[in-house]
Amino acid sequence: MQQPLLLLHHHCSGEQQLAHSLVGEALRALNVALSVMKQQQQPAAALAAPPLIMSPGSTDDSKATIATTTARGGNKRWRSSSSSAMGSSSSWVSLTTVPYEDGYEWRKYGKKRINGASHTRNYFRCTYRDDTGCQATKHVQQQPQGDGAICSDPPVFQVTYNNRHTCCNSRSAAMNDVKQEEAQGVLPLPPLVEALAFERTLPLPCSQPEPVSSSFPTTTSSMQQLCGAVLTTEHYCHGDTAATPSATTATSPYISGDSCDYEYSAGDMMAQMAAAEAPAAGDHDVDPFYDLELFLLCDSFKDY
DNA sequence: GCGATTTGACCGGA
């Protein structure tokens, strides 16, 4: 959202490059922050293993939870390859709030209303299947919201992956490395949000907001002020599907098609930022942002 | 025109 505002007031290439750089840093910081908050919601003991990714070979009790959840559709089967020896399973489950942005490129090939599920299930396969024979597939199922859920609560999606990618496109290969890090208990950064996607989907208001001040906004209030000038939460949350801007590819950070039961809105981000701001100043034990400069230099929360 | 998505039909396992 900041990108068009910054670029609006910088016309020479040098300034635009700086603006791009600033937006990149801001997005990276935001992704790190979201990663931190995501981890804070997990029990500390769960950090030893990837908390949101479970394989069918796992003996973790949490597996039962996932299996039960899956059973809402009446099917408890774990699909696995014939050589599903311990540690080499070809099916695994991930719970995430960003199911369509996992670093791989997917092509949607089916959509199904599942018995007992309030949301449709979307089926994806690797974009490069025809070219490389890659057999990777996944399906995405939005979990039902709790009774106390509010609009800004990010919904949780259960993503079931089948078969590993065998395609050799560079992006997928890089993400394979990330998967390996996850398997080793390293906390990777979440996938970066495409700034251009925001530019494409978020039109500027008719009346332009005041120019952004030279000091980069880092507080929730200033971000709210800036974001509020661009769009309102309600516009993108539970709005009319037909009137809601949606991406045309599954690789967009937005949810595509009429399966768009939810889109990650500015209100959601601000709500999470507000939560991150909650610790009192000086409380360095619980405030992960007390040294922002060092924070931005780190490649992962673990490094920080 | 081409690639991606949609959606009803079909298949196969339980």
Added chain:
DNA sequence: TCCGGTCAAATCGC
């Protein structure tokens, strides 16, 4: 027979 997963023709959008 039911239901999840996949196919493929129709449709959409760039």
